[in-house]
Amino acid sequence: xxxxxxxxxxxxxxxxxxxxxxxxVLNANRYVDRAKKERVLQAVRELGYVPSPAARSxxxxxxxxxxxxVDDMVSxxxxxxxxxxxxxxxxxxxxxxxxxxxxxxNFVQTVCNWSFDGIIIGSATIRIEDIxxxxxxxxxxxxxxxNDYPAFSGRYGLIFTGLKxxxxxxxxxLGKRGRKRIAFVDSFSIxxxxxxxxxxxxIGYREALNGACEIIIDGCSGSAELRKxxxxxxxxxxxxxxxxxxxxxxxxxxxxxxxxxxxxxxxxSVVGVNNSRIAMYTQPRLTSLAxxxxxxxxxxxxxxSSLRVSSKEExxxxxxxxxxxxxxxx
Amino acid sequence: xxxxxxxxxxxxxxxxxxxxxxxxVLNANRYVDRAKKERVLQAVRELGYVPSPAARSxxxxxxxxxxxxVDDMVSxxxxxxxxxxxxxxxxxxxxxxxxxxxxxxNFVQTVCNWSFDGIIIGSATIRIEDIxxxxxxxxxxxxxxxNDYPAFSGRYGLIFTGLKxxxxxxxxxLGKRGRKRIAFVDSFSIxxxxxxxxxxxxIGYREALNGACEIIIDGCSGSAELRKxxxxxxxxxxxxxxxxxxxxxxxxxxxxxxxxxxxxxxxxSVVGVNNSRIAMYTQPRLTSLAxxxxxxxxxxxxxxSSLRVSSKEExxxxxxxxxxxxxxxx
DNA sequence: CTGTTAGCGCTTTCAC
DNA sequence: GTGAAAGCGCTAACAG
Numbered sequence: 001x002x003x004x005x006x007x008x009x010x011x012x013x014x015x016x017x018x019x020x021x022x023x024x025v026l027n028a029n030r031y032v033d034r035a036k037k038e039r040v041l042q043a044v045r046e047l048g049y050v051p052s053p054a055a056r057s058x059x060x061x062x063x064x065x066x067x068x069x070v071d072d073m074v075s076x077x078x079x080x081x082x083x084x085x086x087x088x089x090x091x092x093x094x095x096x097x098x099x100x101x102x103x104x105x106n107f108v109q110t111v112c113n114w115s116f117d118g119i120i121i122g123s124a125t126i127r128i129e130d131i132x133x134x135x136x137x138x139x140x141x142x143x144x145x146x147n148d149y150p151a152f153s154g155r156y157g158l159i160f161t162g163l164k165x166x167x168x169x170x171x172x173x174l175g176k177r178g179r180k181r182i183a184f185v186d187s188f189s190i191x192x193x194x195x196x197x198x199x200x201x202x203i204g205y206r207e208a209l210n211g212a213c214e215i216i217i218d219g220c221s222g223s224a225e226l227r228k229x230x231x232x233x234x235x236x237x238x239x240x241x242x243x244x245x246x247x248x249x250x251x252x253x254x255x256x257x258x259x260x261x262x263x264x265x266x267x268x269s270v271v272g273v274n275n276s277r278i279a280m281y282t283q284p285r286l287t288s289l290a291x292x293x294x295x296x297x298x299x300x301x302x303x304x305s306s307l308r309v310s311s312k313e314e315x316x317x318x319x320x321x322x323x324x325x326x327x328x329x330x
Numbered sequence: 331x332x333x334x335x336x337x338x339x340x341x342x343x344x345x346x347x348x349x350x351x352x353x354x355v356l357n358a359n360r361y362v363d364r365a366k367k368e369r370v371l372q373a374v375r376e377l378g379y380v381p382s383p384a385a386r387s388x389x390x391x392x393x394x395x396x397x398x399x400v401d402d403m404v405s406x407x408x409x410x411x412x413x414x415x416x417x418x419x420x421x422x423x424x425x426x427x428x429x430x431x432x433x434x435x436n437f438v439q440t441v442c443n444w445s446f447d448g449i450i451i452g453s454a455t456i457r458i459e460d461i462x463x464x465x466x467x468x469x470x471x472x473x474x475x476x477n478d479y480p481a482f483s484g485r486y487g488l489i490f491t492g493l494k495x496x497x498x499x500x501x502x503x504l505g506k507r508g509r510k511r512i513a514f515v516d517s518f519s520i521x522x523x524x525x526x527x528x529x530x531x532x533i534g535y536r537e538a539l540n541g542a543c544e545i546i547i548d549g550c551s552g553s554a555e556l557r558k559x560x561x562x563x564x565x566x567x568x569x570x571x572x573x574x575x576x577x578x579x580x581x582x583x584x585x586x587x588x589x590x591x592x593x594x595x596x597x598x599s600v601v602g603v604n605n606s607r608i609a610m611y612t613q614p615r616l617t618s619l620a621x622x623x624x625x626x627x628x629x630x631x632x633x634x635s636s637l638r639v640s641s642k643e644e645x646x647x648x649x650x651x652x653x654x655x656x657x658x659x660x
Numbered sequence: 661c662t663g664t665t666a667g668c669g670c671t672t673t674c675a676c
Numbered sequence: 677g678t679g680a681a682a683g684c685g686c687t688a689a690c691a692g
Binding site: 005048050051052053054055057058063067073074075076078079080082083086090091093095096097098099100102104105106109110112113114115137248251252254255277278280281282283 | 335378381382383388393403404405406408409412413416420423425426427428430432434435439444584585607608610611612
């Protein structure tokens, strides 16, 4: 199993020093004779030695391991953020793990028993108490805030991706096009469950409504239900724009609209969120609110470092902007 | 950092047994007095104890950790396979890691120094010698074969997702529609680099050509280039169908076609591969060759088990089927 | 049937 | 400046 694994011992042997010295050199936490140091570095290079993350993490050191907790593995959103982070730590031997929060009891325990250098909570559906438990492990935790969460206790990072002000931007854009009856379309969820009132997109939508009537299309578990509900709601309200929680749901909505022979954008404008690949391939192409994924990645990594230098109870906050990518659907 | 971590010691204390007994119970590899066993199990439950994966993996035991090596983090293909595997091992505390093979020297070393219960190679661009090195670590390795690889030495698993026979199916379907001049559209890549001749999709395409003329559209680094090349090639060949390496490229191709006022499917049929979400949202919706992701997941997990019971030099092969999902683009 | 013991590979006192 | 030794949490002989 461990066949051929190169250990510190091999390096020590090759460099003609003790194992301890190898550690000193690699961790740069003790002064080591220049010549010896060179020999160690040389041996490390030749052998291609990399310290075992398992052993290091047992001793409570960086495992070079980041966990990303998501709620939809198939969404390209998380993958693209990981891709951005990867770029930033390329060659440093980092590993990114994905876990889908399924709300079971075991899940948090499992997470807590690993040692991560950082945990990103990107799930919009994870339970509040689970977040708190994760923060309580003491591992650097960053929340990619989709919702308006209550404050947690302890030390953690909070990244506001700008979805709220972004949503206001979306509404303004729609307003400029003369749209007056704008509906908010929630993601698929368990049938019948209402829109999450703490969702920043929804909050921004409400805020920008400016007294206009709120029109919500939610509680759909799939395409068929969405189609029906969109037809029903149109009947009642004659909405002239759809602000959709994600690009995917926007794409679904566009199909639903064409089923009732409404044209985009002449009859109804449609906007999505995430600027994912899908947005490029709908017809017409989808206007979408883009999160600055590169900045999210950068901020996350920065927060991880800040979080590990102290353990003072404190919330580290980062506020980001969004960009409205205008295409032909508005 | 390790604040509040529950260890075996806590369980032993609570159950009034020695630490060893706790291990015996949990690993079920020694007979333990029924009463004691019950007490241990009870304590484990109450404390919510989960053995530290770091410590276990140091001892060469299952780390409950699977690595997925991919070449495109943003593709939903890999996420959906992981999602399928997650379902199969739900609640068992498994962790799935994603690594993007960037071809740098360090990458393989890093991989080799972790201990994984299984490594899935899903990258179509990883270097042959890197695959061999990964197999040589002795960790159960499964190759999701996109290409017609040469045989490696050692013990490993090989999953043929059926892309080759699937591609033939695609061609037959196109043939039934009376399509005679079918072009193969390669994925984006470094500008100018030709189609990978070992790609099963390409191999299937050629095989099904049956003497018809091969038309290849490759070497495009992005949308603009693809658009231009498609126009050029159409000028020369008047192709009547496009078999695209992925759904994404198919979606791009559809845009390119409409730019030169060719209608899908009346003028040109288009087919993609992967049956990803995109396929639902193009206009018309995209016919796509679907890999049986659930079976891939199941087979992978099964292969991992088989691989760890022996170390005999042997290639474990699984052959899967594909499904052609017909929509309106053909 | 169960406890003692020796590590896995590494970090880090604590002596020299 | 450097090495010996303890120990992170766990497994698996080896003795009882």
